[in-house]
Amino acid sequence: MNRIARPLPSDTAPPGLVRMRVIATGLLVLMAALFFVARAFEPAHPGLGYLRSFAEAAMVGGLADWFAVTALFRHPLGLPIPHTAIVPRNKDRIGTTLASFLRANFLTPAVVARRMRRVDIAAAIGKFLAAPPERGRLWRGASRLIADVLESLDQERLGGMVKGALAGRLREINAAPTLGRALKAAMKEDRHVPLLDAGIRWANALLERNEALIRSMVHERSGSILRWTGLDETIANKIIDALDRLLGEMADDPGHPLRLKIEDSLAELAFDLQHDPEMRDRVFRLKAEMLDNPAIERWWMSMWEQMRRGLIGLVRDPNDALAGQFGEALRQLGETLQHDDKLRATINRFVRRAAVGIAADYGDGIVRLVSETVRGWDARTITDRLENAVGRDLQYIRVNGTLVGGLVGLVIHTVDVAL
Incomplete structure (x- = not known):
């Protein structure tokens, strides 16, 4: 039995x-x-x-x-x-008193802010990332749990939610002034020069690959006399040689007039991006068209799926991930957090504000939960x-x-x- x-x-x-x-x-x-x-x-x-x-x-x-x-x-x-x-x-009174004690001594915004000022969260995170502890049962269990949660979520729905939130945020951003300031700062420090050189090299390579096309266009547009005398070939050669020489001079001479003209145009573009309402509207419409493009949506969903799969692989086998470039990046981040006072202060300020916000928004709910739990x-x-x-x-x-x-x-x- x-x-x-x-x-x-x-x-x-x-x-x-x-x-x-x-x-x-x-x-x-x-x-x-x-x-x-x-x-x-x-x-x-x-x-x-x-x-x-x-x-x-x-x-x-x-x-x-x-x-x-x-x-x-x-x-x-x-x-x-x-x-x-x-x-x-007196269990009900004990629950109420305990909840009131928690509210008065731990969950008021002023108390949380005062206590959080003495806590260096960023330094603790930096120490953990720079020298992670031995990964035991708790680490493995948490990794499996996170991976299972990520795999159980509807990837299209979650990806759509993230994409919608990101797209909504991007739609609100006025990108033109930011682009204008970035372009102006880049030109002030000559950081645009490598891009300009790369553009000239790209144009030169494009010319070399399309010589036959240029010769064909000149031949088709030439009259019968030019074609009969062979002058069309001479004209095509002179055009190609002139363009090749022009691009070579622009590449070798930073003070070339055409190159300076391009830089003047870039400076004018930077000014218009910051101060011209019409230019700002054009950038805003272009941004909206890009965000509404189905190709961009498909690209985003594929990127999201790659990110999700990569994250699942990371949490399922954190030891291998932390042994590679990702792990090295985390360790460098940990070292930076321990030695960069400005970054550490910024992170601690963010955490402190978040904790104060949680106490202000959810303090009463936490107190009520404690009281009702004890009463139950x-x-x-x-x-x-x-x-x-x-x-x-x-x-x-x-x-x-x-x-x-x-x-x-x-x-x-x-x-x-x-x-």
């Missing part, structure tokens, strides 16, 4: 609490034994009066503290004595949990009460004998 196993209670007493209960109760029993032994032999040995007084007072102190400790959590000996079983009778516990549950949390220290009170009571009884007996 199969036996049904009974589940163990979730709040069994920890070994430390059980051991202290045994010690406190054993000490009380020892004092009782000493009292009766000393009382029995005291007529023959008057000196045992000191031991009897010590043991008697120790029993009184131990019993009083046992009653006080027990009365917190239950009725002593099961007797419904008034003002006992304090915790079960039955009296036995809250009693066991509180007793397991502080019961070991309360048993020390019983031990101290026994010993202190004994010493007080010994002092009183000594004074009584002396007088």
Whole structure:
């Protein structure tokens, strides 16, 4: 016949609490034994009066503290004595008081801001990234959980949500002034020169690849006399040579007039991007057309899927990922966070503002959750949990009460004998 196993209670007493209960109760029993032994032999040995007084007072102190400790959590000996079983009778008030304590001392924006100023989150993150701890069971379990969550999500829906949020943000950005300032700054520091050189080289390569096309166009547009005399070929050669020489001179001479003209046009474009309303509107319309282009949407979804798959691979095998370039980048980021005071201050300020915002927006909800959770516990549950949390220290009170009571009884007996 199969036996049904009974589940163990979730709040069994920890070994430390059980051991202290045994010690406190054993000490009380020892004092009782000493009292009766000393009382029995005291007529023959008057000196045992000191031991009897010590043991008697120790029993009184131990019993009083046992009653006080027990009365917190239950009725002593099961007797419904008034003002006992304090915790079960007041569990709802305890929950409300605990929630109010959390709200007043931990979840107000001012308190959170003051405490967060003393916490260097960025430095802790930097230390973790620069020298990650050994990846144990918790790390592997978290990796599997994250990977399973990512794989279970609807990739099209999630990708669409992310794309929609990103596209909405991009639509709101006025890109023209930013592009204009970037172009102006690049030209001021001559960072546009490599791009201009690359454009000239690209034009030269394009000319070389399309010489036959140029010759064909000149031949088709020439009259019959030019074609009959062969001058069309001469004209095509001169055009190609002139363009090739022009591009070569532009590449070799930074002060070439045509090159300077291009730079003037770029400077004018940078100014128009920042100050010309018509140019800003053209950039805004071009940006909107790009965002509405189905090709851009397909590109974004493919990029999102690659990112998602890469992230899944990372969390499923973090050791391999952290051993490569990605891991090196994380370690460099950790070093930077530890030594870059400005970046660390920026991150800490962001975290502090986020924490203050959470406290302001959700503090009442957290308090209500704590209060309702405690109210939902039955009296036995809250009693066991509180007793397991502080019961070991309360048993020390019983031990101290026994010993202190004994010493007080010994002092009183000594004074009584002396007088």
